[in-house]
Amino acid sequence: MTKVTPEVLWAQRSNAEDASKNLIYLTIKVLDPVNVKLDLKPDSLSFSAGSQDNTVEYELNLQFYDEIDPENSQKSAESGNHIFLVLRKKNMQEEYWPRLTKEKLKLHYIKTNFELWVDEDEQEEQPENDDAANMMNMGGMGDMGGMGGMGGMDFSQLMQNMGGAGGAGGLGGDFDMSKLASQLGEAGAGNEDEKGDDEEAEEIKKD
Numbered sequence: 001m002t003k004v005t006p007e008v009l010w011a012q013r014s015n016a017e018d019a020s021k022n023l024i025y026l027t028i029k030v031l032d033p034v035n036v037k038l039d040l041k042p043d044s045l046s047f048s049a050g051s052q053d054n055t056v057e058y059e060l061n062l063q064f065y066d067e068i069d070p071e072n073s074q075k076s077a078e079s080g081n082h083i084f085l086v087l088r089k090k091n092m093q094e095e096y097w098p099r100l101t102k103e104k105l106k107l108h109y110i111k112t113n114f115e116l117w118v119d120e121d122e123q124e125e126q127p128e129n130d131d132a133a134n135m136m137n138m139g140g141m142g143d144m145g146g147m148g149g150m151g152g153m154d155f156s157q158l159m160q161n162m163g164g165a166g167g168a169g170g171l172g173g174d175f176d177m178s179k180l181a182s183q184l185g186e187a188g189a190g191n192e193d194e195k196g197d198d199e200e201a202e203e204i205k206k207d
Helices: 120-125 130-136 140-149 155-161 177-206
Strands: 002-004 005-014 021-031 033-041 044-051 055-061 068-078 082-089 111-112
Touching: 005 177, 033 120
Parallel strands: 002 055, 005 111
Antiparallel strands: 005 021, 021 082, 033 044, 044 055, 068 082
């Protein structure tokens, strides 16, 4: 099995008065991971997962430049190819972090997310509250249909059913992505049953 460090994209916001605008946006890029484990601590993040064909083992360990607040951070998932995190910085200040990690090294797998990045002096020009929404819904959650299909299912309700993993309940501890896939599969099966009932009713009308 080949060990791989996944690519990480990041962007940030800062504010000395409003904690909700003091954020790190983090995207871990992995292809259809299984057995996902994600452990977020105030000063670090650990991530591991396998590949569906059992040939790749993803592993990531980050030591943050400064502390974050796990209890007020969020995570989500999309299409089985990305894991999104919105991390709340613990210390409120106007200045940006100079880098994501504590070590002053240029790591090839850490890159700027230019879709979300805003220069420090242009933050106030951004529409309020749009950034976190874009991070959690980038590309549309409807794209997760390939994992069994969500149909009209409310994604926030799904995450709530999983124990609040997608809300502000915090990121501490392990996050099992297989539970998400399982629930998505059940949702897709339910949609197929509804479709079958509709077709049967249509046949009765014709007769």
